[in-house]
Amino acid sequence: MxxxxxxxxxxxxxxxxxxxxxxxxxxxxxxxxxxxxxxxxxxEIIEELTKTAEFGMYGYTWWGSRYGNIVKQWMKERHDWEIEPEWIVQTNGVVQGLYAAVRAYTEPEDKVLLITPVYYPFYRAVTRNGRTVTESPLKLVDGRYEIDFEDFEEKAKEAKMFILCSPHNPVGRVWTEEELRKIGDICLRNHVLVISDEIHFDLIMPGHHHTVYATLGQKYADNCVVCTAASKTFSLAALGVANIIIPNKELRDKFDAQVNVDGCYSYSIFGNRALETGYTKCxxxxxxxxxxxxxxxxxxxxxxxxxxxxxxxxxxxxxxxxxxxxxxxxxxxxxxxxxxxxxxxxxxxxxxxxxxxxxxxxxxxxxxxxxxxxxxxxxxxxxxxxx
Ligand SMILES: Cc1ncc(COP(=O)(O)O)c(C=O)c1O
Structure with missing residues (x-):
């Protein structure tokens, strides 16, 4: 069509x-x-949401095996990423997930590493939770933004967490597997947890390939939280659904506990229906x-x-x-x-x-x-x- x-x-x-x-x-x-x-x-999404609206009952919504399997299928087919539905923690947005992650995994005044310039709510997620940003500026090499790995490692030595933007907003880079592996090795060496915001992961231009951070290998998957959503892909930002996918159970339990403490356990019937339709038909x-x-x-x-x-x-x-x-x-x-x-x-x-x-x-x-x-x-x- x-x-x-x-x-x-x-x-x-x-x-x-x-x-x-x-x-x-x-x-x-x-x-x-x-x-x-x-x-x-x-x-297809407009049609599904119209049906949902016409149904006329909008009570509390949860998500179950149908939703979980649909997310699993999308990750497999579009991103070659094998996940289990139980790895998913749903939030009302990726940014909400970033704030929760900062609280779950760091202590006040801990340093959180960002490569900059970067999507501005990353700074806020750190500073508004009383943590400190440490920046490693991107460098322009022959007209291409690159990570300054020497500087990145220096900054990583004193950081507890790194928030990766992949693909990178605002400079439009899709990180190569090699770059991601370098990031991953530095973070592992320095005991830095990786929060990988991959909200733009379906929006990849011809000739480029997006690698989900957690697919780099087990040791990388065990040290990361991957933030995903259908909101950028299908323009559903107002429907309040994101899937924070955490392969490591210990990390997942911590995140889940934080989201509960934050009082977030309300899900959108429209968001869920839209995501399911997008991931199955679009x-x-x-x-x-x-x-x-x-x-x-x-x-x-x-x-x-x-x-x-x-x-x-x-x-x-x-x-x-x-x-x-x-x-x-x-x-x-x-x-x-x-x-x-x-x-x-x-x-x-x-x-x-x-x-x-x-x-x-x-x-x-x-x-x-x-x-x-x-x-x-x-x-x-x-x-x-x-x-
Ligand atoms: C990198 C990145 N993360 C998160 C968001 C927003 O996520 P959400 O609307 O799910 O909170 C955006 C929106 O521009 C973004 O560019």
């Missing part, structure tokens, strides 16, 4: 976080910031979506090469979030952000929110229709062509 990726509705009156952030200042404008899609979810939709995102990426990259050759665009290997360098316009990050918003009605995520190293960069969300992207780039051209 051929799916359409040219349909989306304005979300002006939906209390959509991304849209409301624009305020009153941008009628008719589609924001390309926060990581949800300006595209419809798969028709693999083809994901393949076509990835192609659509990649086509948008090529269009974006080509636009910059033709119109603004000094704007460096990172290679998009995974996620639908493309990182690009606007420092050639000579504006500090906050000034650039203001200019984009006020003059261009352009709503991206500003690089500095991902850490100091992101200042002067922007992150554009390419999960939108081509028309929306074209219009945004026209506005970009208008405000920068004489700069």
């Amino acid at each position: 051929e799916y359409r990726f040219d349909v989306a509705h304005p979300r002006t009156d939906m209390e959509a976080a991304k849209w409301d952030e624009m305020g009153e200042q941008a009628p008719g404008i589609v924001p390309l910031s926060v990581a949800d899609m300006e595209l419809l979810s798969p028709p 693999a083809g939709w994901v393949d076509q979506l990835n192609q659509h995102i990649y086509d948008n990426y090529l269009y974006f990259k080509d636009f910059m090469a033709k119109n603004f050759p000094d704007v460096w665009v990172a290679d998009l290997q995974g996620t639908y979030l493309c990182w690009f360098d606007c420092r050639c316009f000579g504006m500090p990050g906050e000034e650039l952000a203001k200019y984009l918003r006020e003059e261009g009605k352009l709503f991206f995520d500003d690089g500095y929110i991902f850490g100091e190293a992101g200042d002067g960069y922007e992150r554009i969300n390419l999960a939108c229709t081509r028309k929306v992207l074209e219009e945004a780039l026209e506005r970009f051209k208008k405000i920068f062509e004489n700069k």
Whole structure:
């Protein structure tokens, strides 16, 4: 079946976080910031949720063997990862899981390692729980972001936990198996627990292969917590479901106990139905979506090469979030952000929110229709062509 990726509705009156952030200042404008899609979810999911809504009874929901086996099947077929349903701990979101993991496995003031720039809630999960962030900045080598393994090991010596973003938001890297193994060996050598946030793992661009951290081998699997969800894959962020998958029983029990202490044991009937439908009926939709995102990426990259050759665009290997360098316009990050918003009605995520190293960069969300992207780039051209 051929799916359409040219349909989306304005979300002006939906209390959509991304849209409301624009305020009153941008009628008719589609924001390309926060990581949800300006595209419809798969028709199979819409149909299932309509049926669920029409059923008319929305009592407490749990998940059982059907759900567990569906997740197991998806991990096997899409990620070559053999899991057992009992390894799953469901939470209402990956970020909730990250906060719980920080509390479960570290003590106040312990150091948690991040490679930066990185998805900003990682910092908050650490600092808002009274722990300390230790950063190992990514380095750009021949136009590709890489981990500085020497620095990473130095920082790992004093850390208790490492939160990995795989694929990496915001720089779009899909870590190779070799890189993951290096990370894993350093973490094992230094007794650092790996929390691997793989929420974007289904959004992989042509020519790249995502390796689930826990598939590296038993010793790596025993030292990790893998955070997964269907929310990025099918744009279900508001439905509140994530699967935190923990092969090691001792680690799993600790996490489970923490989630209970946190009082989280409420599950969404809509989230569960949507995930089950996505994982059983929508693999083809994901393949076509990835192609659509990649086509948008090529269009974006080509636009910059033709119109603004000094704007460096990172290679998009995974996620639908493309990182690009606007420092050639000579504006500090906050000034650039203001200019984009006020003059261009352009709503991206500003690089500095991902850490100091992101200042002067922007992150554009390419999960939108081509028309929306074209219009945004026209506005970009208008405000920068004489700069
Ligand atoms: C790396 C990463 N983790 C987690 C999330 C959010 O997860 P959730 O909505 O399940 O809390 C995002 C959303 O952008 C993300 O990019």
